[in-house]
Amino acid sequence: MRDTPNDCPFGCTVEVAMEAIGGRWKGAILFHLADEGVLRFGQLRKRIPGINQRMLTNQLRKLEEVGIIKRTVFPVVPPRVDYELTEFGDTLKPLLFQLKKWGQDYIDFQIAMSEE
Amino acid sequence: MRDTPNDCPFGCTVEVAMEAIGGRWKGAILFHLADEGVLRFGQLRKRIPGINQRMLTNQLRKLEEVGIIKRTVFPVVPPRVDYELTEFGDTLKPLLFQLKKWGQDYIDFQIAMSEE
DNA sequence: CTGTATCCCCCTCGATACTG
C-alpha cells in the first residue's frame, strides 16, 4: 500500500487498484469467488492450477486485510474455511469479468502476432 | 508470459491479463496514454511521480513487445520518442478507466475503514 | 532528451516438510 494516497496527482489511482488486485494470483482468486460465490480453501486451490498452499494463504490474507474478501472459519474436524467477496468486493465483479474478456482477446492477439 | 496459454482451465485468462498490464507501473503508463493519446518519454516521466528512467524504459519495452503500445523514434537532436497505444492497445481503454474509477472507490473505502 | 550499464538489495514466490 502506498503511504500517502493523496500524492496521486493523475493516474495513480490505477496504480493503487493494481496493488490491491494485481500480482500473479489475486486476479484468479477474485475471479473464481466472483464467478462461483462461496468457495472453500481446497476448492480455490483446485481451481487455480500452479498455486501452492503458501501463496494461496498469503494472497487470501492480503485480500481479507483490505476488506475485499471475507473469511469464515467453521470449528469442525476436519477444518473448514469459506471465502467469499465482501459487499465492497462485489464492486469488483464487472471489472473482473471485463478483465477476463480482455485476457481472452489478448491471448488470441498474441497467437495472431506469432503466426503472421 | 505463461509458456502454454492453453493450460488455462478456468479463470486464468485473468492471470494472463494481469501479467500483461499488471505490476507497479504499467497501469499508470497505460492510463496516461489512454487518457492523452501520444506522449513523449519525458512527458510520461513527469506524469508518473516516483518512476525512474530505467523502470520507465523497461516497462515501455515490455508493453511494446506484446503489441499494446507503439514506439516512434524521430531522428533529431535532441532525440524525441513518442509513445501511443496501438489499435489493440485501444481495447484496453474501457478497462483502464474502470480500473481508475474502482481505484478511487477503493481509496475511499480504505479511509472509511480506518476511520470507523 | 532518451536512453544504457552497473551494482545491489529486498521481497516475492516456489518447494518441501510439518501441525492441529
Next chain:
DNA sequence: CAGTATCGAGGGGGATACAG
C-alpha cells in the same frame, strides 16, 4: 482440510553514472 515454518533462488526495482 487448512494451514504454518523454513529455506533458498530469482528477479523486480532503485540509485547512480554514463552515452549518443
